[in-house]
Amino acid sequence: MPRRRQRHMVGSGSDGTEDSDSSAEREQTNSSESDGNMPKRQRLTRASTRLSQSSQDTPDLKRAADHDESPPLTPTGNAPSSESELDISSPNASHDESQAKDQASRDSDKDLSHRPKRRRCHETYNFNMKCPTPGCNSLGHLTGKHERHFAVSGCPLYHNLSADECKVKAISREKQEEEVKGQEENNSRHATRHQTPTSKQSRYKEQVSEMRKGRSSGLQKEQKEKHMEHRQTHSNTREPLLENITSEYDLELFRKAQARASEDLEKLRIQGQITEGSNMIKTILFGRYELDTWYHSPYPEEYARLGRLYVCEFCLKYMKSQTILRRHMAKCVWKHPPGDEVYRKGGISVFEVDGKKNKIYCQNLCLLAKLFLDHKTLYYDVEPFLFYVMTEADNTGCHLVGYFSKEKNSFLNYNVSCILTMPQYMRQGFGKMLIDFSYLLSKVEEKVGSPERPLSDLGLISYRSYWKEVLLRYMYNFQGKEISIKEISQETAVNPVDIVSTLQSLQMLKYWKGKHLVLKRQDLIDEWRAKEIKRGNSNKTIDPSSLKWTPPKGT
Numbered sequence: 001m002p003r004r005r006q007r008h009m010v011g012s013g014s015d016g017t018e019d020s021d022s023s024a025e026r027e028q029t030n031s032s033e034s035d036g037n038m039p040k041r042q043r044l045t046r047a048s049t050r051l052s053q054s055s056q057d058t059p060d061l062k063r064a065a066d067h068d069e070s071p072p073l074t075p076t077g078n079a080p081s082s083e084s085e086l087d088i089s090s091p092n093a094s095h096d097e098s099q100a101k102d103q104a105s106r107d108s109d110k111d112l113s114h115r116p117k118r119r120r121c122h123e124t125y126n127f128n129m130k131c132p133t134p135g136c137n138s139l140g141h142l143t144g145k146h147e148r149h150f151a152v153s154g155c156p157l158y159h160n161l162s163a164d165e166c167k168v169k170a171i172s173r174e175k176q177e178e179e180v181k182g183q184e185e186n187n188s189r190h191a192t193r194h195q196t197p198t199s200k201q202s203r204y205k206e207q208v209s210e211m212r213k214g215r216s217s218g219l220q221k222e223q224k225e226k227h228m229e230h231r232q233t234h235s236n237t238r239e240p241l242l243e244n245i246t247s248e249y250d251l252e253l254f255r256k257a258q259a260r261a262s263e264d265l266e267k268l269r270i271q272g273q274i275t276e277g278s279n280m281i282k283t284i285l286f287g288r289y290e291l292d293t294w295y296h297s298p299y300p301e302e303y304a305r306l307g308r309l310y311v312c313e314f315c316l317k318y319m320k321s322q323t324i325l326r327r328h329m330a331k332c333v334w335k336h337p338p339g340d341e342v343y344r345k346g347g348i349s350v351f352e353v354d355g356k357k358n359k360i361y362c363q364n365l366c367l368l369a370k371l372f373l374d375h376k377t378l379y380y381d382v383e384p385f386l387f388y389v390m391t392e393a394d395n396t397g398c399h400l401v402g403y404f405s406k407e408k409n410s411f412l413n414y415n416v417s418c419i420l421t422m423p424q425y426m427r428q429g430f431g432k433m434l435i436d437f438s439y440l441l442s443k444v445e446e447k448v449g450s451p452e453r454p455l456s457d458l459g460l461i462s463y464r465s466y467w468k469e470v471l472l473r474y475m476y477n478f479q480g481k482e483i484s485i486k487e488i489s490q491e492t493a494v495n496p497v498d499i500v501s502t503l504q505s506l507q508m509l510k511y512w513k514g515k516h517l518v519l520k521r522q523d524l525i526d527e528w529r530a531k532e533i534k535r536g537n538s539n540k541t542i543d544p545s546s547l548k549w550t551p552p553k554g555t
Helices: 002-011 020-031 035-054 061-067 083-087 097-114 121-128 163-189 199-213 221-237 248-270 322-331 359-370 430-444 457-477 485-492 496-505 522-535
Strands: 283-286 289-292 308-311 340-345 348-354 385-394 397-407 414-416 418-421 509-512 515-518
Touching: 163 248, 199 248, 308 322, 348 397, 359 385, 359 418, 385 430, 397 430, 414 430, 418 430, 430 457, 457 485, 457 496, 457 522, 485 496, 496 509
Parallel strands: 283 308
Antiparallel strands: 283 289, 340 348, 348 385, 385 397, 397 414, 397 418, 509 515
């Protein structure tokens, strides 16, 4: 009987690799023990018996250890978590403690030598992901710098390219960037105060103009059929064919912008700031439009994880399903934004909404705007701001076109803090109307205004176009001999810094004999005038006589 128990005890030892000689020596030692040690021995053997009984249905652990290099198992079936689990099953642990530790260290070294290295967390995550584009094997990347991709933004197949083509394009882009850097370094060393373009820049501008003149006026019949066939075959799973739509130069610029955006997204994904497919609202249902979102917005997690959001276009409340939205629209009494209507001409109205009085509406407006703005950081602290919401009216109500916000008390005289035109109303002149309206308010306040920086990419394009139009209109109507930037600023409410930067971009500012001179370029003025005549009497302009507004007092 003692022998049987002893075999179980040896098999459940700490290292599990003892040979038959050591077990025989232990049996002899135990048989020669005196009666005085019996109580201690009985206590140990009772514990051993309990452990052995729990493992009677399992195969002999010593035999398993000879064929398996994994860590020794305790009677519970888990890896040992402490030395106490090992000591309780070995009656001679005090004699063989050092031997067991040496053997355990050798076994652990042996295990580690055969155990494969553990991958990093993000690498394991990457290989578990798969590109959502049908038929894509996740190999290659739009930037040409990575071997794999896991999102549509980096998928060569989605962009109708191959992985090899992306690598070739990446090499050519790197060469062009190196050339541009070299030119910028030379220009910075030989920079002059007059800021005139160099002969090389002028030649490049002429080359670009020639390349853009060569673009086709429209698609031929075969090309149209090819485009339609591609769209019917792949639907929304592939990018539309872009060849022959514009010039090769503009198409290459667009490809560069796509690659740069994809590289930025890849960096954010590696850093763990974004994760494909989680907590990202992809689309919103807004009125009769379904809008694809551009950026992340901090909606509550229970809504963000849905991927699709339903928003009331009047009160801007967000909901989880089409059914909830339909029930809400049946009960919603709002048909226009809250606040005071300060401008109306035709179907265009502007409402002044106080962030302190209508906090929920303004917070919802900021959350909605963040889906289409990259640099926006204001979401909930809306009380110090006024929101000017532009709408277009029909028989169902006043539909949101866009808005801009401004501080009630701006220390730096910013007349715009954030500005947005809704995607369904872009490229229709509403952006310029919002900018013009902000400067109209500055004129009424008898202040000089400027937008708060940084501007978004689309915002910067819109403001530069507006400033150019304002300056050319002023030059066209100006009849004097000497012109002053200060006078232009006072009449147009545009900040002098913005005026100078626009004049420099138009090459209408020259430094001569210690003075800055403003040149009246008649060719630019005639070109602007021709566009104005072609545009005709458009209703996409702000009429100062339709403004019913007084500057708000300090709150």
